[in-house]
Amino acid sequence: MSKEVNAPLKIVILGGGTAGWMAANLFVKKWSSKKVQVSLVESPNVGIIGVGEGSTPTLQRFFEMIDVKESQWMPRCNATYKVNIRFDGWSPRSGINSYSHPFTSQVDTFTSRPFTVNCRTRRLGLATHTQPEDFFLNGLLAKQGKSPIAPANFPFKMEYGYHFDSHLLGDFLAELAIERGVTRHIEHIVAVKRKDSGDIASIQTKHGAVIEGDFFVDCSGFASVLMQKTLGVNFKSYQDNLFNDSAIVMPTPMDGIIPVETVSTALSSGWCWKIPLKNRFGNGYVYSADFISPDQAETELRTHLQCLNSHIEAKHLNIKVGRLDTQWSHNCMGLGLSQGFIEPLEATALHLVQVSIELFIERFEAGNFSNKHRDEYNTNMAESFDRVRDYIVAHYKLNTRDDSDYWRANRENTHLSDSLRHLLDVWFKRGDLNDEIERQKISSHFNSASWHCLLAGYGAFPPLADNQPGTGDLYQEKFVHQLLQGCALNFSSYNTEL
Numbered sequence: 001m002s003k004e005v006n007a008p009l010k011i012v013i014l015g016g017g018t019a020g021w022m023a024a025n026l027f028v029k030k031w032s033s034k035k036v037q038v039s040l041v042e043s044p045n046v047g048i049i050g051v052g053e054g055s056t057p058t059l060q061r062f063f064e065m066i067d068v069k070e071s072q073w074m075p076r077c078n079a080t081y082k083v084n085i086r087f088d089g090w091s092p093r094s095g096i097n098s099y100s101h102p103f104t105s106q107v108d109t110f111t112s113r114p115f116t117v118n119c120r121t122r123r124l125g126l127a128t129h130t131q132p133e134d135f136f137l138n139g140l141l142a143k144q145g146k147s148p149i150a151p152a153n154f155p156f157k158m159e160y161g162y163h164f165d166s167h168l169l170g171d172f173l174a175e176l177a178i179e180r181g182v183t184r185h186i187e188h189i190v191a192v193k194r195k196d197s198g199d200i201a202s203i204q205t206k207h208g209a210v211i212e213g214d215f216f217v218d219c220s221g222f223a224s225v226l227m228q229k230t231l232g233v234n235f236k237s238y239q240d241n242l243f244n245d246s247a248i249v250m251p252t253p254m255d256g257i258i259p260v261e262t263v264s265t266a267l268s269s270g271w272c273w274k275i276p277l278k279n280r281f282g283n284g285y286v287y288s289a290d291f292i293s294p295d296q297a298e299t300e301l302r303t304h305l306q307c308l309n310s311h312i313e314a315k316h317l318n319i320k321v322g323r324l325d326t327q328w329s330h331n332c333m334g335l336g337l338s339q340g341f342i343e344p345l346e347a348t349a350l351h352l353v354q355v356s357i358e359l360f361i362e363r364f365e366a367g368n369f370s371n372k373h374r375d376e377y378n379t380n381m382a383e384s385f386d387r388v389r390d391y392i393v394a395h396y397k398l399n400t401r402d403d404s405d406y407w408r409a410n411r412e413n414t415h416l417s418d419s420l421r422h423l424l425d426v427w428f429k430r431g432d433l434n435d436e437i438e439r440q441k442i443s444s445h446f447n448s449a450s451w452h453c454l455l456a457g458y459g460a461f462p463p464l465a466d467n468q469p470g471t472g473d474l475y476q477e478k479f480v481h482q483l484l485q486g487c488a489l490n491f492s493s494y495n496t497e498l
């Protein structure tokens, strides 16, 4: 990238979905004092995807980084707190009909060890308690319907995510970014001009205007206008081990107290999310069209939601799972759906957007706003996508449903990465899973507690041994129970910020 000395660096973001506006806010906040101009172009004809209503705790960090308080954004976006994902009906044959994956907080340091010890004991064939949600404070808060906001004297930091209306979040972030200096163009892009080096020189609008830039961020959603269509970057599909390629989305009314968890219920050919917002539930069936038709899927979703004959409109979407081979190519980075998508089972898409922007900012600055650290960035992001994908694949691999070909095909699927294969091997051979996670250096994607929740939650254990020595671990269980119950007394059951 060659530039005139002292000319401002022009960053052009193509796409005004959540990914585009998140990037715009972080860039303008981070580089406001430097000579960086940020502009964002969004089409008046192509809407945003408008789903993506659950987050991981990483979104807390996003708002901290852009100096926005919960009281400023949550009421505007009908947002609620999220402490947990509950999985219903994924493993009936193991005898576990429901388990939760809570976000782990500081206080869980005292209780996650008894959990992993119990899991190990159970892997040896001895009966112990291994229901994940009983070992984590957020698991208990979810059961009691309490918000994760601790009183001032509570000595531990709580981790939690959010549920929100993605259209309202987009509006909020757009307003903020524009207020802070981002230029917005509402124009449809029809052509892209490249330099001899292959770099992108400018993008051209339907009305003939030309928008030049030094660096481009492709946030154009599944269309991937710059990365795939212009630069020809290869898309690596995950369809071999993630079969879902379609979704149906529909809201239902909020009834009663707002829960603090997302519920993911296994259906015949995929699963359905239920996300509580302040004013409604967001629901969606993610499924594979190889196993069920869109009409059948809609009927199944409506039956599941008990609104078979209602007039609530259902929106059908195609989804494309996989990632770009190279996420930063020439002077352009893919971000959001244009960089790749792993299905939303653990609500990791915006988490990956955030991680990508943070790493990009760090590497771009380290190379003095050049492409110097591009390869490092690409290796890192490819690894992040693949390891998050593995965690999702494990859900399908370990299912014990027998009610449809879909679930049997998922269980029998042998397309597993080496990383996932080793993890499962260590677990089933009764090895030390913590050591394996450390050895593979993958705990920044899903840590040991998360892997234990998943494997114990599916009841992935050998049969119980004939001789059971007694109840040696009851003392620990009592301690965990009392500690968490005591902590939970401090929390209130009001699940919104005002």
Ligand SMILES: Cc1cc2nc3c(=O)[nH]c(=O)nc-3n(C[C@H](O)[C@H](O)[C@H](O)COP(=O)(O)OP(=O)(O)OC[C@H]3O[C@@H](n4cnc5c(N)ncnc54)[C@H](O)[C@@H]3O)c2cc1C
Pocket (backbone or CB within 6 Å): 014, 015, 016, 017, 018, 019, 020, 041, 042, 043, 044, 045, 046, 047, 048, 049, 050, 051, 052, 053, 054, 055, 166, 187, 188, 189, 190, 219, 220, 221, 222, 223, 225, 247, 284, 286, 317, 319, 335, 336, 337, 338, 344, 347, 348, 349, 350, 351
């Ligand atoms: C079924 C489903 C469920 C999901 N659930 C979750 C979840 O629970 N949690 C989570 O974190 N994520 C979830 N996601 C992912 C999440 O929705 C996206 O990561 C997020 O919305 C960001 O999308 P985006 O900004 O990349 O793309 P989009 O929202 O699709 O935005 C694309 C933008 O590009 C613009 N554009 C496209 N072409 C042109 C053009 N030629 N000229 C000008 N502008 C153009 C459009 O106008 C639009 O502004 C889910 C996704 C799906 C499909």
